[in-house]
Amino acid sequence: MEYLLQQSMNALSLGGExxxxxxxxxxxxxxxxxxxxxxxxxITFGGYAMxxxxxxxxxxxxxxxxxxxxxxVVLFAMFLEKVAFKPVRGAPPTTGMLTAFGVSxxxxxxxxxxxxxxAKSVPTMDFLISNVTIGSVRIPVVQILETAVTVIAIALLVVFLRRTTIGMAMRAAARDVSTVRLMGVRADRVIATAFAISGFLAGLATVFVLARRGAVDPFMGFTPVLKAFVAAVIGGFGSLPGAVIGGLVLGVAEVMMxxxxxxxxxxxxxxxxFTAVGVLLLVRPQGILGERPDFGEKS
Amino acid sequence: MMIERRALVGAVVLGLCIAVAGLLVWGFAAPYHQRLFFTFLVNLIAVVGLQVFMGNSDITHFGHVGFMGISAYVTAILATPVAVKRSALATAPFGVNTFELSPLVAVLFAILITLAVAFLVGLMMVRQAGIAATIATVAFLVIVHVVVMNWVDLTRGPRAFYGIPPKATIGWAVATAFGAIVLARAFRDSRWGLQLRASSEDVAAASAVGVPIRKLRFAAWMLSAFIMAVAGALFTLFVGTISPKSFYFDLTFLTIAMLILGGMHSVTGAVVGCVIVTAGVETMRFLESGPVFAGAKLPEMFGLTGFFLGLVIVLSMAFRPSGLLGSDEIDDIWHRRRLRKAGVEVS
Structure with a gap:
């Protein structure tokens, strides 16, 4: 029972990241x-900034x-958008993706x-790496915080996307950018906000990644983000609820493994x-919540 | 497969350029430059192999080097003399340290095994939309790397695999590069290649006229994997020592930068990109080591090569997203020039 609790905490915090x-x-x-x-x-940039x-x-x-x-990380994300990704806005997805790859x-x-x-070491707060004992279960504080922060961040994001004008514009832009622009919303603002949010979420992750590792090196961002990509594909690429579900599924799968x-x-x-994910995609190419890839045929 | 004579002539001319360069290097170059040229040829074959899938299907492929790695390791495991394997692979499974195959047979097995893996991965790949497919290719590369790093009994894990008979020669490499170029052109300009390229521009229209998109994508995937497998085996049989690092992100970055700079929709572009980036990378390696220049000692700058490759990709995408040659092959350029001379208006 205690073991189960410990492992599910592991899975939740990893999935949250x-x-x-x-x-x-x-x-x-x-x-x-x-x-x-x-x-x-x-993430790497945030680590070096710290x-x-x-x-x-x-x-x-x-x-x-x-x-x-x-x-x-927030500022860096917005900087990248202005410097690197603005020139390829509206280009085919391959162009944008390869640009991002080159930037990386x-x-x-x-x-x-x-x-x-x-690797350069970054000081972390002592209480982050300490443990809490509940009954006979010891749980690292960083895991509890990470799970809590993820839940709060997602809740805030939902409120933001549903209640604010810019949030609604973003949801609309996800469907049809040109109509959103016709309604008088500036594309620049929507995209800058998207990058700021993306940077904010990555910034939160940075803090926790560093609390675990305690050091920063040039390639530290690769593995977490590869996992995030896989999580996004599991959930259905481009779907926000899918990203959350995919992240949790991947976290649980890793801890179970x-x-x-x-x-x-x-x-x-x-x-x-990854092989298991491949098999999943063989059965369900669109991921859990994604839309079926279009090959122009009747289904 | 019927292809136009013009395309075939273009491919052969391109291949002959490589062959002439090969003859010159073989005849006159110092051993160091011969090694350099051989590496260039292996990269060239790999870039052409990458072009076959990426250029025709328009799906970014980051896993191609994984196929090279599989083929390289299978070749190494089968072709290395028993005397070496008895100590290097003392605990190897399947009794692979009890026999050795001649390099040619080993390469055949390597190609077959690589194709078998490509077949399984390909089943999943062709069902994906573009972006998910790309991420799947990255995941595939990581899978190959993780397996090679961890199956220590079979691959020596992160340590170098040594003692592979260095049987490959420049002649073999030139012949293979020639073959890869002709094969890539033959596919690109065949009916299948044209249909696949059409489907990458407009899925609905292509499938409305009856293009079997998944089948063609699968065919390109397998052909690409075949060429990558040959490149991997060739590399192994030349250098004699390999490690998992040889087939990971460094080589992926390098080959992607080459293809993008030259223009991924064109085989000629792949070759041109390979030549330019190789020259650039060698210059960067020189600068990286902190040479003495005009009496001043430059600082060592580890990371310059990677920086250069990143810059090549970003600048290509910002200023010339379809690469230097766009969709033009060498014979397209001639053809247009001839038409222009004849006074025909060409766009």
């Missing part, structure tokens, strides 16, 4: 059709680093040139999971 990232991907995709391969490098502020400005209090992490390589290598390959697999096979975990 994937959901945050997958949501960020899905929001940008739904509004402007961009598959943002540079999403992971936004590291530089901690090391360069001598801020020892890790509590002050948390807003730095989130805010820097650029960011990684800039970090490599100026900061180096070695960890429990089931013998130690000698543990290294194969991701291979098993």
């Amino acid at each position: 994937y959901a945050l990232l997958a949501l960020g991907l899905a929001i940008v995709f739904s509004v402007m059709g961009l598959v943002n391969f540079a999403h992971g490098d936004m 590291f530089l502020v901690a090391a360069g400005m001598g801020i020892a209090n890790p509590a002050l680093l948390l807003p730095v992490g989130v805010l820097s 390589i650029l960011i990684q290598n800039v970090a490599l040139i100026f900061v180096g390959t070695r 960890q429990v089931v697999l013998p130690e000698s096979m543990a290294g194969f975990r991701d291979a098993f999971i």
